[in-house]
Amino acid sequence: MEVLINAIPYLFIAVPIVILIINNLLPASVTDKYGVRGGMILAVTNFAAAAVEFILLAASGKNEVRFSIFWDYTEKISSNNGAYINAAYFRVNLITLFLMACIGIVMFASNLVAEETVTKKRGSYLNAIITLTLGMNGMLIVTDLFSLYVFLEIVGISSFVLISIFKTQKGLEGAFKYLAMSSFATILILFGLSFLFMTNGSLTYESLKSLTIKPNGNGGAFLSYIALAALTAGFAIKAGAAPFHSWLPDAHQSADTSISILLSGIVIKIAGIYGLIVLTDLFSEVYAIRLSLAVIGVFTIMFGALLAMRQKHFKRICAYSSVSQMGYILLGLSAGSKLGLIGALYHIFSHAVFKSTLFANAAALHERLHTLEIDEMGGLGNAMPTTSFSSIVAFLSTAGIPPFSGFWSKLLIVLALWGSGAKVLGGAALIISIFTAAYFLRLQKKVFFGVTNEKWRTVREVGGSILAGEVVLTAFTIIGGVAFPLVLLLLSGIGLM
């Protein structure tokens, strides 16, 4: 067991690199044919490795597993002032493993859709997918903020490439907008990191955790506050939080649908939310971070939901809905308690699943109708019952209607807020989710529910892997909701609740 626990983490780095090498050794004619399969293998191994490691780690009772690649992480290095400091190391813990499992799920769903929608350049597509995965896995295993930043940039660049990979006008435009906003965010992050480095002299999580920032201390505390503000803002932009959300709908709408699934389903959470998880964990005593997350969170929920109500494009509605749901995750983090963190993580899972479902629905509709303008649709529930059913389940989960998984994650977040004393905020967060229900009811009315539009008389249900993706994801949503009491038991069993 011990060997297995220590060995599995290497897979998160090794598997992508091996597939990357194979992909580039093979001739283009082969990779263009089987590129998407490679992505599926990557997704499945990522998920399986994360799930197995999660179970083993939870059973062993340890907090984390440390590992390194080309150096000995147990070694002590002497520093300038003669004291010894620990060598750098990678680590996985339950939180990051959970997120890696989510990466696997979303990546798999994305590749199922890509099997139908990505018809050319599959080799290049796979390359970008692999660097994206490496970047996200890297963000999760590193233990200092600067490495986090480096991998964040890798994730960002892979995303730009993926959005613009087919060089369509819209894709390039969306990628450019993303690039502009993202570079603003990363400048802020780099700026914040340099200030932190000035005051602390190190950016490892270990040393930052022991750093205490007092509001009325010396000049260093002032610098630290500026640093934290810049970092929070940078990660919030990456997460698509209001008022800097405007890049997200453009980028997610203009990308190929399989890539929208990746971006909306997981990238904004790893690139944005995970950074904030690290921040709130390292600086848990700084109230200002949590307060600003709460404020940003509420605004994000409102903005996203209200804007989603006015959109006319299927994917744009889903993208604005992602903005809105990020707000709930921010609120969960702002509670600053274990329950809040678990709620936020579970909402990351729920959102990853139901948003992937909705984008898979978009792919199905696009396959059959070649348009995603909702005004042109109508009554498609008759012709496409499975797509319609899965979209309803995803919509109910988004709106936080039981018994689907989105309800439980939202409830945990609200309970955590309530427990931390933010009762009005918690209540408001619950009641605002009526807007979520409202824009999805509008979507359902225009797309699936209703009299069949004459234009689409001959439309048939989508087949193949998109359908499979919808079914699998819907099953995840339902199981994650109905079996939630078991999840709670498990969590309390491993001492997380």
Next chain:
Amino acid sequence: MENIVLYTVILAPLLGAFTLPIFGRISPKLRDIAALLYVAAALVCAAVYVAFSLPYGFSFGFLADALAVFMAVAATSVAVFIVIYSWGYINGHEHQNEYYFMVVLFIGAMMGLVFSTNLILIYTFWEISALCCWRLIGFYREELTIVRANKAFIVTVLGALIMLVGFVGIYGEYGTFDMMEMKGKTLPLWIVVLILFGILSKSATFPLHSWLPDAGVAPSPVTSLLHAAVLVKIGVYAYARLFVITFDISKAFTVALPVIAAVSALVSAGAAMTAKDIKRVIAYSTISQLAFILLGLSCGTETGFVGGLLYILAHSVAKGGLFLCAGIVEHSLHTKDLDKMGGLWRRFPLTAVAFALCAFSVMGIPPFSGFFAKYLVIEGIIDAGHPIIGAVFIAGAVMTVMYLTRVFALVFLGKESGYHPEAREGSTVMIGSVMALGVIALILGILIFLPGGLVSAVTEVI
């Protein structure tokens, strides 16, 4: 043994619903029969509980106490007739698989809700019922019906979300969602107010009532299901379960709620007198009658509570019958406009009789079951020391007589309008269902000791 029965009540319709679309692909007949079987199984099992001695042990958050069993019997007994009626009414329409799926799931949600002892479970089933309601109201898939379905969904879900905030507040106070552990605890005022939003929106009480008459665009058996068997009764049931049986609430509510109910009763009765659509009249009548139920449950006296419970049963049967009768007329005439009806008793003799029987019960004419309920409710509020509110409700009762007489006269009496030469009586299953409901409304009154015994078992618990 008792557990098996309890699980059958809840799970037969709840899980069985999911098999109906599959059965529908094999054979529509099989699906129709299965739908009835699931609902009937729930009724039989709920009725079995009546025979047992009360109350029972519980497990996994489900408990069959007298109140739950009473509600389950009241709901399923009407639901059985609604399913049978649907065989005739819904025949030939599209989406029948979804229809039966949703109807049975709806009943399942109701069963789950009444037997739950956990606030989160109650909320879960509450929202499942909203979902079924949304699909069923939008059954015809026309623009207007879907707008109305969305309205019903938004209003009830908004109410439920506010109620959930209240539940979270309860959790904040007592650290649990389990009602068994919180028996007799006092609730702060603001939590009660939050939960009341949910209850009033679900039970369509003024000022959150307007979605219910609008929901009349649904097929008639669905309206009947919403008004009589399940949906609106969920709200008043939750009131009884939470604020009468489980928690102590401020005495101020024994005045405040009857006043809200009084306004609701008068406003909706007024609307019922002028409405020109047969289903709207009956829908407004439901809002008005729900106010009587709420009055009985909330007035704080035992007489009133007993009356309120009896009212739930009497109203379920009679209002279910009225809607199904209206459905027969509307199904045959293809209009709901009262101005285009008249003199129809010659064409619809049996429907007219059933309509009259049910209407008498709703009006509260002795010896129909509605009379006893109405009498007890009004006596309850007078016992509680508020004769003025009682007087308002008597006025409401008089208005009930007036608008039901009006609608009966406009539809069945007078000269034939001549608009509908081919109109004729509904199919056997439809007529059979409405006649059965009319007769049950009468029998429950003549043999008032039957429901009375059941209700007294409920009040013993308190």
